[in-house]
Amino acid sequence: MYKYLPITSNLQEMMVMLKSLPACTLVFDKHSNLVDINQPALRLFKTDNIQVFNERLNEIFPTHEYIKTIIQELKHGKTVRYARTIIKNADKSLAAVELCACMINGGSDLFLFQLFEMFPFKAENSGSFASYNKESEHSTKSSHPVVWVTNSNNILVMQKRKRSS
Numbered sequence: 001m002y003k004y005l006p007i008t009s010n011l012q013e014m015m016v017m018l019k020s021l022p023a024c025t026l027v028f029d030k031h032s033n034l035v036d037i038n039q040p041a042l043r044l045f046k047t048d049n050i051q052v053f054n055e056r057l058n059e060i061f062p063t064h065e066y067i068k069t070i071i072q073e074l075k076h077g078k079t080v081r082y083a084r085t086i087i088k089n090a091d092k093s094l095a096a097v098e099l100c101a102c103m104i105n106g107g108s109d110l111f112l113f114q115l116f117e118m119f120p121f122k123a124e125n126s127g128s129f130a131s132y133n134k135e136s137e138h139s140t141k142s143s144h145p146v147v148w149v150t151n152s153n154n155i156l157v158m159q160k161r162k163r164s165s
């Protein structure tokens with residue numbers, strides 16, 4: 001799993017590359033606004049363009065702060081993996097997806113999200129994700145992911161870790 005996507009000297013060249021990926025690819029800015037999306041993602045979300053997506057952002061994901069919370073984790077140098085959630089499409093149909101996200105390395109404060117539709121559709125652990133410290137994959141230190149879950153009020157919260165006896 002990658003941690004940072006090196007930005008090319010030409011931002012436009014990088015965006016062309018991201019748009020050609022077969023996975024559903026979204027690029028958000030630091031304010032959680034979608035700035036670019038590829039064709040597979042447009043098809044998944046059943047939307048026509050970025051403006052319509054941004055207008056519906058709070059309807060698409062299970063909580064109002066879902067994308068903002070993930071971006072905050074990325075800003076703290078973490079990667080986000082195994083984010084399973086239910087998205088609501090423009091036609092009100094539901095899809096289960098798993099997403100991975102990382103910061104795009106560079107001065108633009110851009111964040112790459114890749115979504116993978118899950119089959120069969122399962123609602124369990126919807127709205128949850130794990131974030132990992134940068135050094136955790138290669139570190140010999142014992143580090144644990146931060147697991148975020150949706151509580152009964154439909155708000156993302158850190159899951160409390162069970163204590164070992």
